Amino acid sequence: MHQTLIDHLNAQSDTLEALGLKVPAYDDIQEHLRQAHWGEWPFLRGTQGFGDDLMFSLRIDPARPQRDWPVICSVQGQPGGLTYASSLRTFAMNFLARQNTLEGFHDLPEESLLALHSTLSGGEDTAGFAQGLTYNLEVILPEAEARLTDGEALDDLRIGQHLAVLDQAPLHVRFRNALSALMEGRLDRRELSGFGPWASWLALAEYYAFAQAQFQAPSELEAQGPRRDLALNVLAHVPQYDAGMLLSYRPKHFLALPPTSFKSVVEVLVTPFGFETLIPEEHPYWQDPIAHLILSTHAQSGERYDGLAHVAAAAMYDEDRQDPVRSFDALQAGTFWAAVNAGIVLRPALEAAIHLAERHDWPDVHRALRWNAERL
Secondary structure (H helix, E strand, O other): HHHHHHHHHHHHHHHHHHHHHEOHHHHHHHHHHHOOOOOOOEEEEEEEEEOOOEEEEEOOOOOOOOOOEEEEEEEOOOOOOOEOOOOOHHHHHHHHHHHHHHHHHHHOHHHHHHHHHHHHHOOOOOHHHHHHHHHHHHHHHHHHHHHHHHOOOOHHHHHHHHHHHHHHOOOHHHHHHHHHHHHHHOOOOOHHHHHHHHHEEEEEHHHHHHHHHHOOOHHHHHHHHHHHHHHHHHHHHHHHHHHHHOOOOEEEEEEEEOOOOOOOOHHHHHOOOOOOOOOOOHHHHHHHHHHHHHHHHHHHHHHOOOOHHHHHHHHHHHHHOOOOOHHHHHHHHHHHHHHHHHHHHHHHOOOHHHHHHHHHHOOOOOOOOHHOOOOO
């Protein structure tokens, strides 16, 4: 599927060039995979801002069918990224709205844009894409231009509303609504399993929203308790996909670029000296040996953390918890921290992921990982 998509995109090079996009070369793909992105399928490169090179990839996700794999945006040569669109069916509309609204889609004819969408989506949801074009031109563009005339930009809550209209995948709409609620100060706790590929971003957003709300707590001890509770949710976070939240420090709908430097939530959460002494004995942390392993090792190691505790945890998730998807995510998170803190490619994690896909009969995942392994 991936090579077929690349071949079809090459046939639309003129449209891609007009949009500031191009198909990545072999060397581009290899460089991307070596920056802790072996869990993705790169399919387009672009530029943004002050000439930053972006890579758009499909997240290889054993939890959902291949047609529902989400799109990730990363800075080329950097290990982090952002969840960008629910799938290839909504990628083109997301890209046009985020990158090109104020430029009128570079005056490309609608049929060229529809052809590109059809290539990316496999011919699905053409009517929805056409509706999105109309909404973007008739609603978002005039609104953005009016704000620009007054020297302002669209506020983040309004951007979230627009993104929910353009990408109406139910999990994405639910995520945008939950994120807006956090931004408005409604700090109800949520079951993250109901947010699919957006759960990682929401886990971090919850962490920062609660932390800000408790900044004026009567004592530091009171402020830290709920933050440690939320840290157990952050353990499910895969930084390749939502690392942009790590330096945002407040919930946001729109982040223009993933950052080029990273801070671990675990490092922010506690100091090595206060970590275990300040967590009450009844806290779920003590009843979860996998959480204990990851959090304590990461906190003690700080910027020297090499990701190996995540790799060890992956084996426990698979063998002890019968949770191979969580195991797969832990392997990727460990790869990320190995790249950031040690500058190494944790190839054994990829090999473990390939073995995991074989054992649990994930043919699409296995095929994608093998394709990447040949280029890593």
